[in-house]
Amino acid sequence: MSKKPSAPAETGAAPAVTPSLPSPHAKAPANAALTAEQKIELYRKMVRIRRFEERCLPVYNAGKIGGFLHLYIGQEAVAVGACSLMGKDDHVITAYRDHGHAIAVGMDTKPLMAELYGKVTGCSKGKGGSMHYFAPDLNYWGGHGIVGGQIPLGTGLAYGVKYQGKKGAAMAFMGDGAVNQGAVHEAYNLAALWDLPVLFVIENNRYSMGTSQERSSAGELGKRAEAYDMKWYVCGGHDLYEVRATLDEALRRAREQHKPAVVEIDTYRYRGHSVADPDKTYRDRKEIEDYRNTKDPLQIFQNQLVFEKVLTDALIAEIDAAARAEADRAVEFAEASPFPTAEDIQKDVYWETDQAQRTSEGRIFFNNID
Amino acid sequence: MATLTYREAIRAALSEEIERDPNVVILGEEVAQFNGAYKVTEGMLEKYGPKRIVDTPISEAGFIGMGIGASMLGIRPVMELMFWSFYSVAFDQIVNNAANVRYMSGGQIACPIVIRGPANGGTNVGATHSHTPENILAHHPGLKVVVPSNAADAKALMKTAIRDNDPVMFLENTLLYGVPGEVPEGDVTLPFGRAAIAREGKDLTIVAYGRCVVHSLAAAEQMKTEKGLDIEVIDLRTIRPLDVNTVLKSVAKTHRVLIVEEQRPFCSVGSHLAAIIQEEAFDELDAPILRVGTIDAPAIYAPPVEKQFQLPNPERVVAGILKVMR
Incomplete structure (x- = not known):
């Protein structure tokens, strides 16, 4: 587990070496405690995320998904590693690249795919779309479209947990582009000032849309925590064990001492910023290929689990086939589902108007479906 | 109390x-x-x-x-x-x-x-x-x-x-x-979307909220004394939800409407209220709906100018009433 590095981490450059086996983080307490079944489940979740998102692409290109589609492919170990550490009073919130976290917290892929289709069976009834997945029953608070806007909300989740006297923490995820938003810094200050149990997790995939970290951010991203007297960590996002080892320590500190921290995780997205991004102007193909060939999080964890004799070739094939079949079933479910009706447009706007009896009087909507 | x-x-x-x-x-x-x-x-x-x-x-x-x-x-x-x-x-x-x-x-x-x-x-x-x-x-x-x-x-x-x-x-x-x-003492609540008739009248309806209710009541009293006019003043209390029915009922009685608001005119609360009234009570109106609001500029500092000219006040409400009654 790496803490404050002695020298600034290099940014933007492709990693030079293939991580060695076994993972140096395999013996960290959070990982040593895992059973074989749990390890297989972590691997399976990463595969399910990737197959789900790969299945989204042809569907999007066929015009069945509207708007934006920000794929998480390449970053799977971050969401799966982080969310696997959640206890019952821990909470997660993230930005618009939110499919991975949704599957990681345990959401069913059928309503996730249906949401992309804009169907009423979607996880937000077809009202949120790709960027706005929510599952409060799983302590998953979205899915937010405005860069950095979710970070004060995540701080509020931590405030709520502490106010209610619970021993939990919030993980507020953001991309590297969010660190320059004022709301993020305001949240840092509040969290540090009031000892709120929140982890600000920066998924540094090196590009805020098409602008590289060098071209958008001064200094080291995680280090900004120091200005707020917050502890910060930086770790690799390709080795699931490393993600878990780092966040486990930070989470324990948050839950037990109500101490916030910034955790910068180096990761990489293989696809464009969104599917609409042709990805031809701001990075070399070689950079993507190098990462994929040396740091792919699925491959690294697969290698690790084969080394541990937890995974076999047969099991790997079975997990992959099951994940593909699951993605296909999600598409079938979405295809077969109806769209919301015109009347549904004005449902779920107010808590009040969703109840059998209104609590207020007067006009609350100023036009209606004819 | x-x-x-x-x-x-x-x-x-x-x-x-x-x-x-x-x-x-x-x-x-x-x-x-x-x-x-x-x-x-x-x-x-x-x-x-x-x-x-x-x-x-x-x-x-x-x-x-x-x-x-x-x-x-x-x-x-x-x-x-x-x-x-x-x-x-x-x-x-x-x-x-x-x-x-x-x-x-x-x-x-x-x-x-x-x-x-x-x-x-x-x-x-x-x-x-x-x-x-x-x-x-x-x-x-x-x-x-x-x-x-x-x-x-x-x-x-x-x-x-x-x-x-x-x-x-x-x-x-x-x-x-x-x-x-x-x-009133004790645990008294009010539902949102229920306007108050702050003053009953039959000759003109003023729709207002917030401090403009105070200006409107003062202007209405002055008009009673000076012109014998009975002006109804509605206090909306809440903007959303909006008590449209109380407004329309009053319009059906008085047939004239003045909206008083501390808002600049473009896309104000009164703009929308005027749109609702003309859509839903056009035949009840004997005069165009007028609005007295903030004069359309950023808020001026100069103390007497802000108070006297830019913001609604009883004098400007009186002038508005006289225009609607013309």
């Missing part, structure tokens, strides 16, 4: 709700140790302690967003903006998170937050501190917007706001804080 100022009435509502519900927490700049920039929360820190009355840094986007996040977990934050004018630095949090989170989650999340503070001109603080954003807030489905004109309403509506499970924007007025009024 007790005589309380508007400020004391709000404080009474906040105190009673703090005592009633352990999830109610008051946060804002200077609300605790300083006793409130406008003394609304005076004495509350001493009485309820630092867990319930919390000073925030000057960081509206941060603390409003934090309150919204906490409200998703069932906390009921009552967040003070020292001036509603500062909403602009927290606008993303209000319109994208508070207003939308329920919708975007398909109804899975409630956001029971109250954001309160004064929203008015007339105190010679210049354009940055004189915004009246009730129209802008009410433009966003998901938000409720309340603008009380007197102490009794302020207390009852604040209690309703805190108990409401939707985000409520509560707009007060620094020029009303010291105005006393009779306030």
Whole structure:
């Protein structure tokens, strides 16, 4: 587990070496405690995320998904590693690249795919779309479209947990582009000032849309925590064990001492910023290929689990086939589902108007479906 | 009945709700140790302690967003903006998170937050501190917007706001804080969307809210004395939801309408109200609907000019009445 590095981490450059086996983080307490079944489940979740998102692409290109589609492919170990550490009073919130976290917290892929289709069976009834997945029953608070806007909300989740006297923490995820938003810094200050149990997790995939970290951010991203007297960590996002080892320590500190921290995780997205991004102007193909060939999080964890004799070739094939079949079933479910009706447009706007009896009087909507 | 100022009435509502519900927490700049920039929360820190009355840094986007996040977990934050004018630095949090989170989650999340503070001109603080954003807030489905004109309403509506499970924007007025009024004792609430007929009349309907109700009542009295006119004054109390029926009923009686609001004319609350009246009661109208509002410019500093010319006042309301009655 790496803490404050002695020298600034290099940014933007492709990693030079293939991580060695076994993972140096395999013996960290959070990982040593895992059973074989749990390890297989972590691997399976990463595969399910990737197959789900790969299945989204042809569907999007066929015009069945509207708007934006920000794929998480390449970053799977971050969401799966982080969310696997959640206890019952821990909470997660993230930005618009939110499919991975949704599957990681345990959401069913059928309503996730249906949401992309804009169907009423979607996880937000077809009202949120790709960027706005929510599952409060799983302590998953979205899915937010405005860069950095979710970070004060995540701080509020931590405030709520502490106010209610619970021993939990919030993980507020953001991309590297969010660190320059004022709301993020305001949240840092509040969290540090009031000892709120929140982890600000920066998924540094090196590009805020098409602008590289060098071209958008001064200094080291995680280090900004120091200005707020917050502890910060930086770790690799390709080795699931490393993600878990780092966040486990930070989470324990948050839950037990109500101490916030910034955790910068180096990761990489293989696809464009969104599917609409042709990805031809701001990075070399070689950079993507190098990462994929040396740091792919699925491959690294697969290698690790084969080394541990937890995974076999047969099991790997079975997990992959099951994940593909699951993605296909999600598409079938979405295809077969109806769209919301015109009347549904004005449902779920107010808590009040969703109840059998209104609590207020007067006009609350100023036009209606004819 | 007790005589309380508007400020004391709000404080009474906040105190009673703090005592009633352990999830109610008051946060804002200077609300605790300083006793409130406008003394609304005076004495509350001493009485309820630092867990319930919390000073925030000057960081509206941060603390409003934090309150919204906490409200998703069932906390009921009552967040003070020292001036509603500062909403602009927290606008993303209000319109994208508070207003939308329920919708975007398909109804899975409630956001029971109250954001309160004064929203008015007339105190010679210049354009940055004189915004009246009730129209802008009410433009966003998901938000409720309340603008009380007197102490009794302020207390009852604040209690309703805190108990409401939707985000409520509560707009007060620094020029009303010291105005006393009779306030019923005990746990009295008022439903949103129920206007008050502040003065009954048959010759003209004035629709107003907030401090403009006070101007309208003064003008109506003057017109009674000088012209023998019986003017009806409706106090909307809440902008969203909006008590359209009470307005239309009055229009059917008087056939003439003047809207008085501390709003600039373009896309104001009155613009929309006028649109509703002409759509739904066109045949009842004997004269065009007129509006008396803020003169269309940023708020001027020059004290007598702001008061006399730019903002609504009884003299300008009288001039408006005479135009509609012509």
